[in-house]
Amino acid sequence: MEAPGSDPVERENADFVRELVRRDNADGTYAGRVQTRFPPEPNGYLHIGHAKAITLDFELAREFGGTCNLRFDDTNPDTEDTAFVDGILEDLAWLGYPIEGEPLYASDYFEQLYSWAELLIERGLAYVDDSDSETISAGRGGYGKPGVESEWRDRSVEENLDLFRLMRAGEFAEGSRVLRAKIDMQHENMQMRDPVMYRIRHEHHHRTGDSWHIYPTYDWAHGQSDAIEGVTHSLCTLEFDSHRPLYDWYLEQLPLPGDTPRQTEFARLELTHTVTSKRRLAGLVADGVVDGWDDPRMPTLRGLRRRGYPAAAIREFCAFIGVSRTNSRHQIELLESFVRQHLNRTAQRRMAVLDPLRLVITDWPEGRIDEVELTNNPEDPTDGTRRVAFTGELWIERDDFRADPPPKYFRLTPGREVRLRGAYLITCTGFEVGPDGEPTVVYATHDPESRGGNAPDGRKVKSTMHWVSAQHAIEGTAALYERLFSAEVPGEATGDPMDDLDRASRDLRTGCRFEPSLADTPPGAVVQFERLGYFAHDPRAPMLFHRTVGLRDEWARLQQRT
RNA sequence: UCCGGGGUCGUCUAAUUGGCAGGACAGCGGUUUUUGGUGCCGCGUGUAGGGGUUCGAGUCCUCUCCCCGGAACCA
Numbered sequence: 001m002e003a004p005g006s007d008p009v010e011r012e013n014a015d016f017v018r019e020l021v022r023r024d025n026a027d028g029t030y031a032g033r034v035q036t037r038f039p040p041e042p043n044g045y046l047h048i049g050h051a052k053a054i055t056l057d058f059e060l061a062r063e064f065g066g067t068c069n070l071r072f073d074d075t076n077p078d079t080e081d082t083a084f085v086d087g088i089l090e091d092l093a094w095l096g097y098p099i100e101g102e103p104l105y106a107s108d109y110f111e112q113l114y115s116w117a118e119l120l121i122e123r124g125l126a127y128v129d130d131s132d133s134e135t136i137s138a139g140r141g142g143y144g145k146p147g148v149e150s151e152w153r154d155r156s157v158e159e160n161l162d163l164f165r166l167m168r169a170g171e172f173a174e175g176s177r178v179l180r181a182k183i184d185m186q187h188e189n190m191q192m193r194d195p196v197m198y199r200i201r202h203e204h205h206h207r208t209g210d211s212w213h214i215y216p217t218y219d220w221a222h223g224q225s226d227a228i229e230g231v232t233h234s235l236c237t238l239e240f241d242s243h244r245p246l247y248d249w250y251l252e253q254l255p256l257p258g259d260t261p262r263q264t265e266f267a268r269l270e271l272t273h274t275v276t277s278k279r280r281l282a283g284l285v286a287d288g289v290v291d292g293w294d295d296p297r298m299p300t301l302r303g304l305r306r307r308g309y310p311a312a313a314i315r316e317f318c319a320f321i322g323v324s325r326t327n328s329r330h331q332i333e334l335l336e337s338f339v340r341q342h343l344n345r346t347a348q349r350r351m352a353v354l355d356p357l358r359l360v361i362t363d364w365p366e367g368r369i370d371e372v373e374l375t376n377n378p379e380d381p382t383d384g385t386r387r388v389a390f391t392g393e394l395w396i397e398r399d400d401f402r403a404d405p406p407p408k409y410f411r412l413t414p415g416r417e418v419r420l421r422g423a424y425l426i427t428c429t430g431f432e433v434g435p436d437g438e439p440t441v442v443y444a445t446h447d448p449e450s451r452g453g454n455a456p457d458g459r460k461v462k463s464t465m466h467w468v469s470a471q472h473a474i475e476g477t478a479a480l481y482e483r484l485f486s487a488e489v490p491g492e493a494t495g496d497p498m499d500d501l502d503r504a505s506r507d508l509r510t511g512c513r514f515e516p517s518l519a520d521t522p523p524g525a526v527v528q529f530e531r532l533g534y535f536a537h538d539p540r541a542p543m544l545f546h547r548t549v550g551l552r553d554e555w556a557r558l559q560q561r562t
Numbered sequence: 563u564c565c566g567g568g569g570u571c572g573u574c575u576a577a578u579u580g581g582c583a584g585g586a587c588a589g590c591g592g593u594u595u596u597u598g599g600u601g602c603c604g605c606g607u608g609u610a611g612g613g614g615u616u617c618g619a620g621u622c623c624u625c626u627c628c629c630c631g632g633a634a635c636c637a
Binding site for chain 2: 039040041043073075076078079132133136137138140141142143144145147174175177178180187188189190191193196198199200201215217218219222238239240241242243265267272278320321322324325326327328329330331333334336337338340344345349375378379408410411419420421422452453454461462463464465466528530531532533551552553554555556557558
């Protein structure tokens with residue numbers, strides 16, 4: 001686990017949020033205090049979109065010497081679960097933001113919220129409405145259309161108090177009554193047309209059990225929870241912009257223990273070829289499109305972790321894209337470039353053949369085994385070397401041999417000399433084909449003087465290829481991934497993202513031949529398969545490697561153009 | 563339809579708050595290279611449109627256009 005402080009974010013130009021905090025500090029608004037909060041609802045796992053909010057909330061607090069609370073926004077017992085609480089805690093720690101001590105919960109404030117609700121009733125600012133949800137919705141009016149006041153709006157304080165207490169006691173059926181704030185049914189902002197504060201739910205809550213029969217709505221709980229915790233800067237995404245007047249209105253009516261928090265909205269993170277709606281992600285899991293929340297194709301933090309994305313790369317990406325109020329969709333390639341940049345520096349190199357073709361060195365002495373030394377990481381000399389066995393019978397990549405080479409093909413082809421990485425220069429002398437016309441074995445001779453990969457006469461070859469000794473190879477599986485959604489903006493064409501789902505997005509390659517040292521790769525570790533990409537060892541299944549991201553591939557681009 | 567928020571290279575994002583429109587990714591070319599990887603060098607008529615203020619406008623005013631969000635007892 002890496003500490004967030006290990007990669008300090010250098011930003012010459014502050015974003016609008018940091019600018020705002022700086023101004024608040026200059027004005028003495030909160031006496032220089034900066035406190036934020038990250039408020040996930042425990043009804044799903046964290047995804048890449050949350051990572052942006054997390055880094056903003058936690059890093060902002062850190063930069064200004066403040067604190068950031070983790071608060072579970074558990075106001076809706078219908079969908080929430082402790083399994084998600086545990087999962088979120090785990091993902092947060094992995095991302096680099098471990099929570100010290102116990103996390104906070106909105107449900108811890110249910111009693112306080114309740115008494116504040118009675119206070120509003122006593123002041124004539126809230127009332128029990130017996131209408132059903134359709135009636136309430138219809139009464140709200142519409143854009144540019146006036147609202148209609150509920151027939152229950154002018155009940156006496158006593159009656160309201162009485163009914164509200166019976167609601168709490170569980171005397172009424174779900175949906176039969178709600179508590180509403182009495183604000184303004186003609187307000188131009190729909191959120192202010194007497195919003196619902198409490199609804200009746202006879203549902204088991206993951207923390208409070210069966211002790212409550214009424215549950216606060218998001219709007220009634222959020223600002224007050226912020227205030228109770230002493231939050232100064234409450235950051236949320238743009239869709240809550242129209243809720244801000246309501247956030248402020250509630251706080252104005254109440255005797256707050258301290259500072260009045262303020263809400264600031266920013267644009268959520270969207271990525272090409274990706275969906276982040278919790279409903280969609282849950283659907284992918286439920287329909288078996290993916291293996292689970294931690295499927296390496298999922299944009300969840302646990303999916304990205306299993307895929308091999310370093311937490312630091314995700315943090316650096318979030319810091320780099322910054323924060324603004326412009327709706328935007330970042331190209332997934334930018335995130336991938338951060339992943340590559342990080343892995344290039346840190347991942348050890350290994351040789352793995354994913355689509356094996358037999359190569360026989362015809363002039364290799366019978367039974368001879370040569371141990372060659374290979375660098376673990378050319379970007380990091382301190383990472384040392386390893387010894388790999390070389391013999392006269394090898395596996396090479398099927399793509400690395402062509403009987404009839406296209407233009408600019410530098411790899412093995414009859415008559416051509418290439419280098420086997422760290423071993424010898426070899427020259428192709430022939431090949432055999434099977435009934436289908438595909439090569440089954442390639443023959444070559446080697447230059448014994450070129451051990452290590454260089455000939456004494458200094459002659460050059462245009463290609464260096466990876467290989468695995470047939471006698472020493474271990475077998476394994478590699479999972480290659482395409483984007484889960486083929487369209488940049490899933491659903492843009494038809495309105496349904498599932499129309500752009502690529503059901504063949506996983507290409508499972510069994511029978512791969514790996515260099516033996518891969519057996520020692522710790523679960524979860526990421527290595528580079530030379531010339532193929534970065535691969536993460538599955539945390540549970542030995543010898544299963546997930547391709548995190550490929551290498552840039554000039555040859556592939558060249559072929560695509562022709 | 564009403565209210566609110568936005569619009570800067572292909573994609574994101576900056577511009578000392580009115581003073582040379584810069585960076586990253588992507589792409590293209592070159593170079594280095596025992597990974598067709600990495601590194602290094604180079605390549606850009608992008609301020610949604612019209613009008614105005616000003617010595618000077620991405621920034622201020624004005625009109626227009628386009629995009630996003632908002633009428634759950636979800637968050």
